[in-house]
Amino acid sequence: MPSVEGVGARRAALQILDAVLRRGQTIDAAAGTVRGLSPPDHALAVAIAGETLRRMPDLDALIDGATRQRLPDDSKARMVLRLALAQKAGLGTPDHALVSTALPLVDGGPRRLVHGVLGTLLRRGVPAMDAPHLPAEVERRWSEAWGDDVVEAARRQIAKRPPLDLTFADEADARAFDGLSLAPKHVRVESQSVAELPGFAEGRWWVQDLAASLPARLIPAEANQVLDLAAAPGGKTMQLAAAGHDVTAVDSSGSRLQRLKENLERTHLKAKLVEADALKWEPRRQFDAVLLDAPCSATGTFRRHPEALYRARPRIIAESAELQGRLLDRAAEWLKPGDTLVYSVCSLEPPEGEQVVTAFLDRHPGFRIDGPTDLPGFVTPSPEGWVRILPDVLEAEGGLDGFFMARLVRHG
Numbered sequence: 001m002p003s004v005e006g007v008g009a010r011r012a013a014l015q016i017l018d019a020v021l022r023r024g025q026t027i028d029a030a031a032g033t034v035r036g037l038s039p040p041d042h043a044l045a046v047a048i049a050g051e052t053l054r055r056m057p058d059l060d061a062l063i064d065g066a067t068r069q070r071l072p073d074d075s076k077a078r079m080v081l082r083l084a085l086a087q088k089a090g091l092g093t094p095d096h097a098l099v100s101t102a103l104p105l106v107d108g109g110p111r112r113l114v115h116g117v118l119g120t121l122l123r124r125g126v127p128a129m130d131a132p133h134l135p136a137e138v139e140r141r142w143s144e145a146w147g148d149d150v151v152e153a154a155r156r157q158i159a160k161r162p163p164l165d166l167t168f169a170d171e172a173d174a175r176a177f178d179g180l181s182l183a184p185k186h187v188r189v190e191s192q193s194v195a196e197l198p199g200f201a202e203g204r205w206w207v208q209d210l211a212a213s214l215p216a217r218l219i220p221a222e223a224n225q226v227l228d229l230a231a232a233p234g235g236k237t238m239q240l241a242a243a244g245h246d247v248t249a250v251d252s253s254g255s256r257l258q259r260l261k262e263n264l265e266r267t268h269l270k271a272k273l274v275e276a277d278a279l280k281w282e283p284r285r286q287f288d289a290v291l292l293d294a295p296c297s298a299t300g301t302f303r304r305h306p307e308a309l310y311r312a313r314p315r316i317i318a319e320s321a322e323l324q325g326r327l328l329d330r331a332a333e334w335l336k337p338g339d340t341l342v343y344s345v346c347s348l349e350p351p352e353g354e355q356v357v358t359a360f361l362d363r364h365p366g367f368r369i370d371g372p373t374d375l376p377g378f379v380t381p382s383p384e385g386w387v388r389i390l391p392d393v394l395e396a397e398g399g400l401d402g403f404f405m406a407r408l409v410r411h412g
């Protein structure tokens with residue numbers, strides 16, 4: 001049988017979805033193992049998998065409403081139906097194209113069932129899903145932690161394509177750039193085609209969510225030697241180097257450090273790079289400040305990485321929190337009185353943010369929180385002095401990644 005055009009991309013999307021849901025991989029990692037597709041088909045496969053993960057609870061509700069048969073969560077029929085409906089809701093794919101590319105994926109299997117359910121749903125009409133549900137466990141967790149309004153904001157955000165935030169090395173270049181500036185050295189643009197924006201090849205800016213640019217802004221200007229711990233791919237390293245600090249960047253991942261090196265080369269910025277496990281590494285110099293942007297569940301990046309919501313099971317969050325506490329303890333050993341320790345995570349889970357810092361302060365009475373007064377106006381520090389960025393912050397301007405950060409100072 002001749003292959004139908006576009007089936008390869010759908011087959012790859014199925015492979016990616018399976019790797020994310022069953023093996024806990026990221027979309028990027030799963031997409032990296034897909035071979036033999038043209039770049040446009042590869043991009044289409046990633047887009048279909050992403051749109052599916054943005055809307056999965058709503059897609060499942062539609063599927064369940066169109067058949068009396070209970071399709072197991074990881075059955076091929078359900079997976080293929082999810083992919084087909086996500087194309088309708090998220091990508092505007094015409095009905096005939098999504099049917100003709102779905103059916104070959106279930107050849108020799110539940111083809112009639114898939115055809116029947118799809119036909120029923122397309123006749124009924126697939127709703128736009130402008131505020132799709134998050135996975136039920138995440139909605140419960142975030143509702144308890146942040147309230148229903150924040151969950152609603154997150155539901156609106158996950159359906160949209162986030163804007164592109166650029167961080168500039170030089171404030172004068174940022175001011176000359178066409179876009180919305182929400183902080184010094186920051187410009188927000190709609191365009192997603194990074195390499196075509198002016199100044200890319202010259203290395204005047206790098207892509208960095210506005211929330212992710214806040215932790216480095218907490219490092220005191222007068223700190224000379226700054227340690228960027230868990231540094232790759234280096235958005236914060238570049239900010240620190242551009243601000244004039246003498247930066248040492250440590251990361252345990254060689255491949256991610258290689259990206260950091262390339263980023264520094266493109267932006268003509270300098271930092272000392274060290275490949276090491278921070279839990280074992282012994283620094284040879286003294287630092288005036290440490291920035292620990294710790295590994296985490298990354299649930300705050302759900303707009304670009306919706307799979308994070310499925311990977312962040314309570315056990316993963318608890319393991320992350322344990323590692324974050326150990327990394328903080330390690331960093332604390334290297335600081336003298338008067339020095340600063342900034343802790344941040346791109347997570348919306350209190351056990352990785354507020355609770356890690358509270359437990360750290362209990363273990364280290366020589367540290368206290370130094371609440372920031374120098375961040376952009378849209379940031380409101382909590383009464384404790386830390387900063388929590390939720391999905392409803394600057395929503396009308398396109399929103400921000402979810403983040404937590406705290407500036408700690410050693411006083412004894």
Ligand SMILES: C[S@@+](CC[C@H](N)C(=O)[O-])C[C@H]1O[C@@H](n2cnc3c(N)ncnc32)[C@H](O)[C@@H]1O
Binds near residue numbers: 230231236237251
């Ligand atoms: C959130 S990412 C850092 C992002 C980076 N700060 C930036 O702004 O581009 C966390 C990093 O921690 C690194 N990492 C994880 N465990 C580590 C460890 N034990 N020692 C050093 N780095 C570690 C990971 O390789 C990853 O690059």
